Amino acid sequence: MPYSSDHKQQSREKILDSALYLFTRHGYDSITIDQxxxxxxxxxxxxxxxxxxxxxxxxxxxxxALQRRPEMMPADDNLNDKDWxxxxxxxxxxxxxxxxxxxxxxxxxxxTDVANRDPAARDAYTxxxxxxxxxxxxxxxxxxxxxSAFAITAMMIGGVALCRALxxxxxxxxVLDSCRQTALRLLEESGTNP
Amino acid sequence: MPYSSDHKQQSREKILDSALYLFTRHGYDSITIDQxxxxxxxxxxxxxxxxxxxxxxxxxxxxxALQRRPEMMPADDNLNDKDWxxxxxxxxxxxxxxxxxxxxxxxxxxxTDVANRDPAARDAYTxxxxxxxxxxxxxxxxxxxxxSAFAITAMMIGGVALCRALxxxxxxxxVLDSCRQTALRLLEESGTNP
DNA sequence: GTCTATAGAAAGATAGAC
DNA sequence: GTCTATCTTTCTATAGAC
Numbered sequence: 001m002p003y004s005s006d007h008k009q010q011s012r013e014k015i016l017d018s019a020l021y022l023f024t025r026h027g028y029d030s031i032t033i034d035q036x037x038x039x040x041x042x043x044x045x046x047x048x049x050x051x052x053x054x055x056x057x058x059x060x061x062x063x064x065a066l067q068r069r070p071e072m073m074p075a076d077d078n079l080n081d082k083d084w085x086x087x088x089x090x091x092x093x094x095x096x097x098x099x100x101x102x103x104x105x106x107x108x109x110x111x112t113d114v115a116n117r118d119p120a121a122r123d124a125y126t127x128x129x130x131x132x133x134x135x136x137x138x139x140x141x142x143x144x145x146x147x148s149a150f151a152i153t154a155m156m157i158g159g160v161a162l163c164r165a166l167x168x169x170x171x172x173x174x175v176l177d178s179c180r181q182t183a184l185r186l187l188e189e190s191g192t193n194p
Numbered sequence: 195m196p197y198s199s200d201h202k203q204q205s206r207e208k209i210l211d212s213a214l215y216l217f218t219r220h221g222y223d224s225i226t227i228d229q230x231x232x233x234x235x236x237x238x239x240x241x242x243x244x245x246x247x248x249x250x251x252x253x254x255x256x257x258x259a260l261q262r263r264p265e266m267m268p269a270d271d272n273l274n275d276k277d278w279x280x281x282x283x284x285x286x287x288x289x290x291x292x293x294x295x296x297x298x299x300x301x302x303x304x305x306t307d308v309a310n311r312d313p314a315a316r317d318a319y320t321x322x323x324x325x326x327x328x329x330x331x332x333x334x335x336x337x338x339x340x341x342s343a344f345a346i347t348a349m350m351i352g353g354v355a356l357c358r359a360l361x362x363x364x365x366x367x368x369v370l371d372s373c374r375q376t377a378l379r380l381l382e383e384s385g386t387n388p
Numbered sequence: 389g390t391c392t393a394t395a396g397a398a399a400g401a402t403a404g405a406c
Numbered sequence: 407g408t409c410t411a412t413c414t415t416t417c418t419a420t421a422g423a424c
Contacts, residue, residue, distance in 0.1 A: 115355070
């Protein structure tokens with residue numbers, strides 16, 4: 001065995017990193033296996049030593065997002081839950097996110113892309129979404145109804161997906177601004193609505 | 195000229211109807227010109243008498259949505275603005291919409307699909323979005339800040355796009371329910387927040 | 389495990405008959 | 407204007423050398 005099992009694992013991780021990066025930004029159909037492998041520093045043929053086909057690496061890449069640490073997530077250390085959420089809302093509903101300056105959330109970037117894929121991809125997407133909504137729901141708990149986490153995440157995902165599709169910066173600004181304000185309002189006012 | 199100009203116009207409309215139907219449900223890349231023309235009752239070759247290429251018909255199809263009457267829109271007649279909005283929220287944030295039983299909104303179904311297309315498609319999408327947000331904003335005006343229309347539309351679009359991607363019916367139910375409740379809440383409580 | 393080379397299929401776009 | 411036939415490109419997936 002001229003290549004160690006560790007080396008194979010490293011290649012696999014490199015491919016998954018590239019897949020998450022490229023698929024999230026350009027969608028499933030726009031990325032070829034050739035592009036993917038070149039981005040990972042390998043060639044086309046090596047791909048099939050790691051994955052059975054293109055749709056498999058797509059689903060795996062979405063799941064891999066759970067292992068990576070998104071820059072948008074505030075560092076847990078000194079923030080209370082409310083401030084942590086505020087920070088997340090601002091990071092997520094930002095131009096930096098829409099324009100992919102920071103890491104790009106597959107939930108927002110692949111929402112309609114995943115809907116047209118196979119069950120494995122949708123399962124992976126569902127798993128990532130459940131983790132995000134649970135995280136937000138838990139931090140929301142003392143302040144708001146746990147269930148409003150679903151509406152807030154839908155607004156976050158929808159706001160970013162929408163702005164990425166829009167061609168007018170001005171409208172995009174208005175959408176992000178309105179979503180940020182409304183997210184804060186839902187957080188602040190939730191105590192008054194038991 | 196063996197074919198009247200009216201006949202050509204009719205063919206064009208048939209193609210646009212099919213394009214709106216198919217692209218919205220399956221995305222740009224999944225639909226071939228062959229499928230599109232068969233759905234419209236014509237053959238591949240005839241396509242290029244109407245459109246220069248595939249990306250052109252995609253943008254035109256999105257714009258065509260403005261001419262069609264979506265079943266989700268409540269009939270204007272007897273409803274006041276607030277009830278009209280409530281009705282729209284329930285129609286839009288429904289399983290019938292997610293599962294394409296009624297007409298499918300391209301804003302929700304194509305959000306991330308359009309982001310990967312050319313400027314013409316994004317311009318068309320932007321135009322449709324501006325019309326929806328203006329309509330909702332105007333009806334919201336007496337009750338709420340005009341600008342909260344952007345957050346509400348983002349939640350509607352995000353909620354439907356999200357549910358279409360999810361593979362768990364239960365989670366999907368929770369998302370739609372939470373979005374409906376929150377949309378109503380934003381409508382009801384808006385008066386208290388000048 | 390990774391490489392180059394290639395088979396095989398799919399789909400966008402064009403040509404020419406009617 | 408619409409049809410059938412075809413050119414051409416692109417891309418997934420496989421084969422075989424190292």
